[in-house]
Amino acid sequence: MTRTGSDVSLEPGRPFDEPWQAEAFALAVQLHRQGVFSWSEWSATLGAEIAKLEAVGDEDYFRCWLNAVETLVARKGLASQDELAGIAAAWADAYRDTPHGEPVRLGRPAP
Amino acid sequence: MSEHRHQDPPSPMALRVKALETLLVERGVVDPEAVDAILDVYEHQVGPHNGARVVARAWTDPAFRERLREDATAAIGELGFLGMQGEHMVALENTERVHNVVVCTLCSCYPWSVLGLPPAWYKSHAYRSRVVMEPRAVLREFGLDVPEEVEVRVWDSTAELRYLVVPRRPAGTDHLDEEALAALVTRDSMVGTAVLPDVDGGTGT
Numbered sequence: 001m002t003r004t005g006s007d008v009s010l011e012p013g014r015p016f017d018e019p020w021q022a023e024a025f026a027l028a029v030q031l032h033r034q035g036v037f038s039w040s041e042w043s044a045t046l047g048a049e050i051a052k053l054e055a056v057g058d059e060d061y062f063r064c065w066l067n068a069v070e071t072l073v074a075r076k077g078l079a080s081q082d083e084l085a086g087i088a089a090a091w092a093d094a095y096r097d098t099p100h101g102e103p104v105r106l107g108r109p110a111p
Numbered sequence: 112m113s114e115h116r117h118q119d120p121p122s123p124m125a126l127r128v129k130a131l132e133t134l135l136v137e138r139g140v141v142d143p144e145a146v147d148a149i150l151d152v153y154e155h156q157v158g159p160h161n162g163a164r165v166v167a168r169a170w171t172d173p174a175f176r177e178r179l180r181e182d183a184t185a186a187i188g189e190l191g192f193l194g195m196q197g198e199h200m201v202a203l204e205n206t207e208r209v210h211n212v213v214v215c216t217l218c219s220c221y222p223w224s225v226l227g228l229p230p231a232w233y234k235s236h237a238y239r240s241r242v243v244m245e246p247r248a249v250l251r252e253f254g255l256d257v258p259e260e261v262e263v264r265v266w267d268s269t270a271e272l273r274y275l276v277v278p279r280r281p282a283g284t285d286h287l288d289e290e291a292l293a294a295l296v297t298r299d300s301m302v303g304t305a306v307l308p309d310v311d312g313g314t315g316t
Contacts, residue, residue: 015153015228020125025228026149027131030141032196039196043270047217054236061219061234066127079134087130088123095120104118106133 021062028069037072045072153228161192162225162275163296167289169202170280180204183275192224196270200225203266204277205306210257212250212303213266213274214242220268222275226298233302243267253304276303283310 016022032039049064049071073079090106098104120126135141165187169176179186183200187193194200200222203211215221216239221229232238242249246263250256257263266274278300284292287310299305 018122018125020122020128022150022154023128023132023146025153026146027128027135027141029149029195030146031135033145034141036140038270039198040270042196043218043220046219050218059236061231063124066124069131070127073131073135078138078140079131083134084127084130087133088126091126091129091133092120095118098118100118 016062018062021065024062024066024069028065031069031072036076036078042068042072153223157192157224158227159225159296159298159301160293161190161227162222162298162301163293164190164289165192165202165225165275166277166296166301167293169204169277170292171289179277187225187275194222194224194273196223198222198271198273200273200275201266202275202277203264203303205279205303207261207279209262209264210250210303210306211264211266211274211276212242212246213268213276214239215268216240216243217267217269220270220273222268222273225275226301230298250304253299255305276301278305278307281307281309 016025028042031037032042037045046064046068049067050061053060053064053067070081070084073084074081087106091104094104094106097107121129132141132143132146136143165179168190169179175186175189178189179202183202184194184198186202187200198220203213205211215233219229219234221233238249243265246265247257250263268274278296280292281295284295287295295307295310297305297307300307
């Protein structure tokens, strides 16, 4: 059997290296399904993010994907970059403040 | 004194995704169960085995092949593989004279319903930027030497238009049924970066 230079396996394999990549992927698909954006708008946004990172020599595909989700979510007025950064920081604090073995809960007043 | 070991926060990327999920669920924009269902589909259900069934059907059923040429979206839909983004499918048949290869120069458009999610090389800058300019050289790097007399056609996918390459049926497979044929069809052969090797048939060696 000849093999090509890439993986010729029929198995889909693991499309994601880390869980956050899978979650970011599924979020984009679900936002599209719910009509938040068209898939053309998605492709254009993702393409722009890829071009931006490639210009500085970065080829982290799922970082581009996540950037594109955040860009569109902000553009559609669903959550601003500042709001998202605030929640991310609150989650980081929640992890640090939660003893090992206990479930991590986001400690913040409801918006 | 209690000695609590506190927890390390996830990576910055994971925290950003968590923040998105938190706000979008809280605001009723996304249903977390729907997101989980999508993950299950793409991690466990769709993949190149779907495309392989389309190709094997096209090899064995001339009427299906004709429908695939006329309207690939509908023909592929007959097998239950429906696009998720309303994209239009086009089947590209390799022949003695033409070898087709698919790329998305903009981002990573790919026929998910028949091939699953794209491999890393399909998304790489090197593949996207080079395969249009020098397809034969890129294919050679995949171990595929396309003879000079065969024309190489490169197809650039878009959000609306996705391509499935129908590789040539290998020699020595006349005795195989559709299922056995499907088992021969590789992912890369349906993107056009590989061809299918002939099968040593019949002589029992």
